[in-house]
Amino acid sequence: MNxxxxxxxxxxxxxxxxxxxxxxxxxxxxxxxxVDLMKERIAAPSRLIDxxxxxxxxxxxxxxxxxxxxxxxxxxxxxxxPEVVSRYPLLxxxxxxxxxxxxxxxxxxxxxxxxxxxxxxxxxxxxxxNKRAPGSGCPARDGVNRIHAILGASEHxxxxxxxxxxxxxxxxxxxxxxxxxxxxxxxxxxxxxxxxGDAPERDTTLQPGELVTAVALPREGFAAxxxxxxxxxxxxxxxxxxxxAVGLRMVDGTIGEARLALGGVAHKPWRDPTAEALLRxxxxxxxxxxxxxxxxxxxxxxxxxxxxKIALVRxxxxxxxxxxxxxxxxx
Amino acid sequence: xLPGMGDDTCAITLKVNGSTLRLQVAPWTTLLDLLxxxxxxxxxxxxxxxxxCGACTVLVDGVRINxxxxxxxxxxGASVTTIEGLxxxxxxxxxxxxxxxxxxxxxxxxxxxxxxxAVGLLAEGHARSDDQIRELMSGNLCRCGAxxxxxxxxxxxxxxxxxx
Ligand SMILES: Cc1cc2nc3c(=O)[nH]c(=O)nc-3n(C[C@H](O)[C@H](O)[C@H](O)COP(=O)(O)OP(=O)(O)OC[C@H]3O[C@@H](n4cnc5c(N)ncnc54)[C@H](O)[C@@H]3O)c2cc1C
Ligand code: FES
Ligand code: FES
Numbered sequence: 001m002n003x004x005x006x007x008x009x010x011x012x013x014x015x016x017x018x019x020x021x022x023x024x025x026x027x028x029x030x031x032x033x034x035v036d037l038m039k040e041r042i043a044a045p046s047r048l049i050d051x052x053x054x055x056x057x058x059x060x061x062x063x064x065x066x067x068x069x070x071x072x073x074x075x076x077x078x079x080x081x082p083e084v085v086s087r088y089p090l091l092x093x094x095x096x097x098x099x100x101x102x103x104x105x106x107x108x109x110x111x112x113x114x115x116x117x118x119x120x121x122x123x124x125x126x127x128x129x130n131k132r133a134p135g136s137g138c139p140a141r142d143g144v145n146r147i148h149a150i151l152g153a154s155e156h157x158x159x160x161x162x163x164x165x166x167x168x169x170x171x172x173x174x175x176x177x178x179x180x181x182x183x184x185x186x187x188x189x190x191x192x193x194x195x196x197g198d199a200p201e202r203d204t205t206l207q208p209g210e211l212v213t214a215v216a217l218p219r220e221g222f223a224a225x226x227x228x229x230x231x232x233x234x235x236x237x238x239x240x241x242x243x244x245a246v247g248l249r250m251v252d253g254t255i256g257e258a259r260l261a262l263g264g265v266a267h268k269p270w271r272d273p274t275a276e277a278l279l280r281x282x283x284x285x286x287x288x289x290x291x292x293x294x295x296x297x298x299x300x301x302x303x304x305x306x307x308x309k310i311a312l313v314r315x316x317x318x319x320x321x322x323x324x325x326x327x328x329x330x331x
Numbered sequence: 332x333l334p335g336m337g338d339d340t341c342a343i344t345l346k347v348n349g350s351t352l353r354l355q356v357a358p359w360t361t362l363l364d365l366l367x368x369x370x371x372x373x374x375x376x377x378x379x380x381x382x383x384c385g386a387c388t389v390l391v392d393g394v395r396i397n398x399x400x401x402x403x404x405x406x407x408g409a410s411v412t413t414i415e416g417l418x419x420x421x422x423x424x425x426x427x428x429x430x431x432x433x434x435x436x437x438x439x440x441x442x443x444x445x446x447x448x449a450v451g452l453l454a455e456g457h458a459r460s461d462d463q464i465r466e467l468m469s470g471n472l473c474r475c476g477a478x479x480x481x482x483x484x485x486x487x488x489x490x491x492x493x494x495x
Contacts, residue, residue, distance in 0.1 A: 006341060006358035006404055028405070035361070035400045036381050048358065050405050080457070100470020101455070102388055102397045102448065236469035 001038045005047040012179055012211060015051050019209040020181045022047045027211060029072060029108035032099075033115040041125050042116075042132060056110075056213055059083065065219030068177075071110030071212045075165065076101065078109060088217055090226035090247055093329065094168035097230040100237050110212035113166060113176065113192065116203065117159035117267075118239055120144060130156045131200040138200075146305035147241065150297070150313070152266040157200030158303060161193055161268050162239050168228060170261035170269035171245035174217050180210030193268030200267070222247025222259065227323040229316055230263075240264040242312045244320035248279070255279045260317070262296065265309060272296055284325040286318060293317035343407035347372070348416025356403045363387045363398035366413060374414035374443040378472070385471035388444040388451070389413050395451025397470075414443035417450065426450055426488045433484035437475035445471045449485045461486060 005022075009015035019025050026045035028034050029052060037043035056070040059081050067083055078084055079095040099107065116122070121129045121139045128136035140148055140158050148158040166189075174189045193204050206212070225248040232238040243263035249256040258279035262270040275296050282288055293314035300310045323329050340355040347370060356365060363380075366372040366389070378386030380399045387399040390412040417424035426449050429435070436442040448471045458464045464485050465478075473481065 001359045004358060008405075008407075028402070030400075031402060031405065032382055032397070032400050035402065038359075039380065048402075052405060076455075100382075100385065101452065101467050102385060102395050102470045103382055103400075105394050105451075106396050106400065236466055 001035075002041070002044040004045050006050065007047060008050040008053060010053055012054055012056075012213060015049055015054060016179055016181060016209055016211055018047070018049045019211070022049075025049055027051050027110075029111040030074070030103075030106035031111075032103050032107050033111060037116065040123060042123060051110075051211065052108075062216060067217045069109050069215045069217070071214055072108050075099070075104040075107040075109070075112060078165075079104065087223050088168075088172060088221040089223055089328065090171060090221070090228055090245055091165070091168045091217070093226075093228040094164045094230075094243075094245060097228055097240075097243070098164035109165075109215055112163055113169075113212060113215070114204065114206075115163055118147065118162045119159040120147075122159060131159055131196075134199075134201045141303055144305060145303040147239070147264075148303060148306050149266050150300040150302055150306060150309045151262075151270055152195045152268070153301070154196045154198065154200070156198055157196035157267065159196065159200065160264055160266060161203070162264075163269070164228070164230060164240060164243060164263060166193070167240075167243055167245045167261045167263035167269045169215065169217075170271045171226075171247050171259040172217055172221065173259070174215050176212060177214040177216060178206060178210045178212050180207055182207070184213070186216075189269075190271055196267045203267075220247075220249065220257075222249060222257075222324075225250050225324045225327060227320050227329050229320040229323065229329065231312060231316055242309055242316050244313075244316045245269075246320045246324040248321075248324045250325070253283060255282050255284060260292070260296075260320075262313060262317075265300075265313060270296075279321075284321070286322070289318040289321040290314070292321065341404045341407075343404055345403070345406060345408075346410040348412060354403075358402060358404045360403045361399055362389070362391075362401040362403045362406055362411070365403040366398065366411070372413050372415050375447075376440055376443060378441070378444070383472075384441070384444075385448055386441050386444040388448045388471065390447055390451055393451075393454055395448050412447070412450075414447055417446065424450070426453075426484070429484040429488040430481075433480045433487060434477075435480040435484040436473075436477050441471060441473045441475075441477075445473065445481055449481075449488070452485065453489060458485075458489065464489075 024046040028048045056072040079092045176187045230243040245261045247259040258276045376386035378384035382400045389398045
């Protein structure tokens with residue numbers, strides 16, 4: 001690890017101010033991603049701003065019927081919070097599908113959003129990587145790319161966002177609340193993470209010095225008909241190859257509203273409103289689900305080792321939709 | 332901002348296995364390195380140093396965490412329990428006893444992390460079945476493959492509570 005200064009912030013203003021004052025200062029919450037990246041010398045902040053003492057640990061009901069989760073609420077606390085379990089089981093399931101209990105105890109809501117890709121080339125400081133060293137190239141494209149993107153990639157980067165929690169938040173259409181040097185603002189979840197384009201070094205639309213303060217969930221949690229399906233190399237403690245978050249609102253046996261997001265396939269959780277529109281107003285049916293799966297991968301492209309993900313998405317989408325109609329996983 | 336913090340080392344207070352310690356630590360010192368290298372508590376193991384094996388699992392304020400990914404300076408004021416702090420005098424912790432009775436280890440390298448993790452698991456109270464024990468212990472790898480007996484040991488330690 002590099003040598004760095006340490007600041008323990010006691011309020012949001014102080015944290016934002018400290019971030020604005022140091023060129024290479026970085027916030028740290030659970031540390032489960034940042035400390036790892038520092039040990040690998042992928043991250044080398046000049047100063048860490050410890051935000052764990054900030055008053056961002058509340059889970060509160062919102063006047064509009066939604067639920068607000070403070071940025072420092074741990075992944076474990078969110079997953080087992082009674083309001084989340086009963087009203088947003090999709091979020092609880094997605095979190096519990098990720099990492100390990102110890103890591104989830106440490107990991108924060110804000111840090112989970114900002115965790116970085118697990119691309120092997122990004123993680124190896126000896127190799128080129130446009131995300132880590134802009135302009136150095138992308139060896140993954142013609143290299144070992146089994147875990148890489150099939151949707152929304154660019155010639156500069158085929159990395160995927162590794163979070164499970166974020167796939168559920170995309171399907172639930174959450175809002176991210178941030179405070180920065182220019183004040184507070186709210187970012188729609190679909191706008192929070194970005195596609196790589198020609199600037200793969202930027203994972204999100206967060207501006208320098210901006211601190212995530214909370215994530216807000218809208219009132220509709222699709223509690224009766226949702227599922228998180230994660231496909232991975234081993235049954236637990238492994239990142240997703242492909243994952244599917246589904247939330248349905250069923251009205252008299254018909255799909256009234258549908259939400260669907262994919263993980264493990266793109267630089268951001270992949271939500272496609274045109275696929276959701278195919279489901280709306282329809283009776284659940286395997287042929288329809290297969291058509292939705294097909295539609296989702298219409299522009300998908302593999303790089304060789306990850307070609308299998310295209311067929312995997314088609315099948316996982318069908319399975320996840322069946323599970324959601326039946327009321328949840330393993331039904 | 333906390334007064335008295337230079338950029339090189341920071342003064343922190345840590346309760347470790349019941350003793351309150353005042354320490355000067357460099358901010359890049361992990362809790363695992365502090366325990367092992369400074370405090371001589373080598374029970375917690377450094378298996379991977381990247382959060383991938385669980386051998387470094389300790390309890391911080393009763394919650395299980397990976398000490399290899401935790402900066403000691405950020406734990407200022409916390410209470411840390413390691414494998415060395417679980418027994419009460421000569422009386423082993425029920426989980427330590429259950430690991431022995433169920434032959435739940437071979438080389439023993441992963442064992443301190445397994446036991447601390449299991450203490451955390453019992454406190455969390457979410458495991459009801461062997462499958463749930465397996466899932467909620469998946470953050471602790473055992474290269475010797477002692478998994479069946481580890482699950483049995485934890486199941487045994489869980490049972491009296493259930494019957495209570
Ligand atoms: C072995 C291993 C396996 C894992 N498996 C999975 C998995 O299967 N699925 C999954 O989803 N995740 C997995 N993870 C990743 C884990 O979920 C993330 O590391 C964790 O969520 C990050 O949260 P944190 O609070 O520890 O972040 P930190 O490490 O503290 O920070 C991460 C980044 O976020 C920034 N940051 C933190 N908080 C804020 C804030 N409030 N505002 C602005 N910036 C902030 C930091 O500056 C840093 O850049 C795994 C991790 C490990 C080590
Ligand atoms: S040493 Fe900490 S998880 Fe392996
Ligand atoms: S007993 Fe040898 S690693 Fe688990």
